[in-house]
Amino acid sequence: MAKQRILVCPICGETQQETSVCKVCSSSLDADGLLHAEGSIGPWWARDQQSPFSPGMTYDHIAELARRGDIERHTILRGPTTRQLWKVARRVPGIAHILGRCHNCGEHVDPHARACDACNVPFLTFRDRNNFGVDVTVPSEGKFDGMSSFLSDTSILDTQSTPLTLPTRSEESKHAVEEGIGSPQFHALQRKLRQGGRTIKMLSIALTICFIALVFVVLALINR
Ligand SMILES: [Zn+2]
Ligand SMILES: [Zn+2]
Structure with missing residues (x-):
């Protein structure tokens, strides 16, 4: 059985079995059709x-x-x-x-x-x-990036135009946004973490007190 060749429609990108007319965008995929499509x-x-x-x-x-x-x-x-x-x-x-x-x-x-x-x-x-x-400005001429003739990730991102910028926010609203970001679950987790930190602090204080008490007991026993 002959192998069916797969093609990507150059106009809409749909992958399909080799054909002369794209099943999705109906573009004619012969040389004339493609020339016409490119021209439009x-x-x-x-x-x-x-x-x-x-x-x-x-x-x-x-x-x-x-x-x-x-x-x-x-x-x-x-x-x-x-x-x-x-x-x-x-x-x-x-x-x-x-x-x-x-x-x-x-x-x-x-x-x-x-x-x-x-x-x-x-x-x-x-x-x-x-x-x-x-x-x-008109786009500048393309150049090879370093030694490679392939486009690197950075050159794909590199554009001549000024990137879209967002208006700068005041410190106050930035803070408000930081506080506001995150789901209720996230905030609950944050609270739990803070509570966990407090518990650890309390336990270490208690441990220190116990240790000092132990030292006193040992000293008292030795002195008897
Ligand atoms: Zn197509
Ligand atoms: Zn008008």
């Missing part, structure tokens, strides 16, 4: 629990979905204009106006308008497939 990859995502592993799409594709009604005002999107953070479509620059809303002020607008009549914000398109909107 871009930095825009619509949140979709049915196909969570799909690559991002181009601006033109997501704009078309908005025009067709496949993306609605409450659909959750991310892209270069949201710095890749999820946002409701009616607030997303580049998409909201297609859905009839100004992303800036929420005013009803004509989908073909070039700017908002109410707040004057321009309605732009974002067609650069390589710009994810997470950095202002």
